[in-house]
Amino acid sequence: MYKTKILLFLLLFISSSLSFALPRHNPVPGGLALLAIPEQSASTAQSTPRAYYKKNRLAIISENNQHYALVGIPLKTKSGEQHISVQWDNGKKLSLPFTVKDKTYKAQYLTIKNKRKVNPSKEDLDRIEKERKRKNRAKTRWTDQSVNNDFIIPVDGRVSSIFGLRRFFNQQPRRPHAGLDIAAPEGTPIKAVESGTVIEAGDFFFSGNMVYIDHGQGLISLYAHMNSIGVKIGDRIKRGQQIGTVGQTGRVTGPHLHLAVFANQTMIDPVFLLPDLHLTENTEY
Ligand SMILES: [Zn+2]
Incomplete structure (x- = not known):
């Protein structure tokens, strides 16, 4: 005892x-x-x-x-x-x-039913270009404040896809997977990984409903494919605060949260900022 x-x-x-x-x-x-x-x-x-x-x-x-x-x-x-x-x-x-150090990333083959999300139309390409500028503005944001880097896991769910996989959509090579996917039923709450300010929020062609949170000095988290967005640009958010719900908007195969993290304008594996995330053997990490 x-x-x-x-x-x-x-x-x-x-x-x-x-x-x-x-x-x-x-x-x-x-x-x-x-x-x-x-x-x-x-x-x-x-x-x-x-x-x-x-x-x-x-x-x-x-x-x-x-x-x-x-x-x-x-x-x-x-x-x-x-x-x-x-x-x-x-x-x-x-x-x-x-x-x-060296690291090899595996390939992943996905089938997308909505073919326009793989081969966008001319109209879609114009929209994608406008969105690319908004995304670029968000990721290049610099805020002079102490960094909030004590991240929590944003969704109660199962890791369904890891960072860095070399992706093929409908057999066509596309950019590697630049985030961490957590699968959960539609409507599951999404929490902010850390405190920060909402710097972008809206409906994007590939990412669906998406929110960016600035945690200071270029550390930024991004949440994609949301069903609903519960915050707006300029909102100050506390760690763990609900910012929306899991959905399947944009280019997806099912409901999940795509979490991405930027440091110095570079997308990095969110796992290295999530000490509490335990990946099972099945995720082949
Ligand atoms: Zn993803």
Whole structure:
């Protein structure tokens, strides 16, 4: 009995000390690198540096007086050494290397009944182009605020498709799967993964009803194929707040939430920000 109490205490202690979870360092294509930034001198110790990867500004997370740069790594990145550049207000600069490891993504073949969603008409293409501009505005958003990166799982459901699969729709190659799919019945509540501001919301050709939430410094979550949207642009959202319901709008094979995450304008695997997500063997992760 006594031992059980100690164990319980230890577990509580460990879980509470981990409640501010840093994202998982996983430097693979489609993953993220979490790089500790060394202080250059006493004069730089007080100021938060700026960091860039391929000209895109990076989010800086600070914990226990240590600054970390969060680097989203594009899916098309080859394995090998990469660099970020760091700069301080006093003009000091630093190039910080990291190594991208290999990762192979499997192919996935899907059949879409609505053929227009695979081969859009001329009219559809005009709409898609307008939507591409809106999506681009959303993903390039930068907000100077501390980053909200303590993500929760947004839907109670089953992981039905993982990030990075090389996709074929009706036998035709299309872009790789840039998000995580969680299947759940239509109408299941969708919760915001973290606190933030709604920066885009609407009906899109491929993504259906979609919402973007800005969590600060370029960390952005996106929710697609929703049945209903319960928020509007400009709304401030708390972590866990319902923002809509699961649906099957856009290019889908059934009801699910497509969750995508941007860091430095790059789509990364949401799994690395979801420590509580346990993938079963069947998901072949
Ligand atoms: Zn998806």
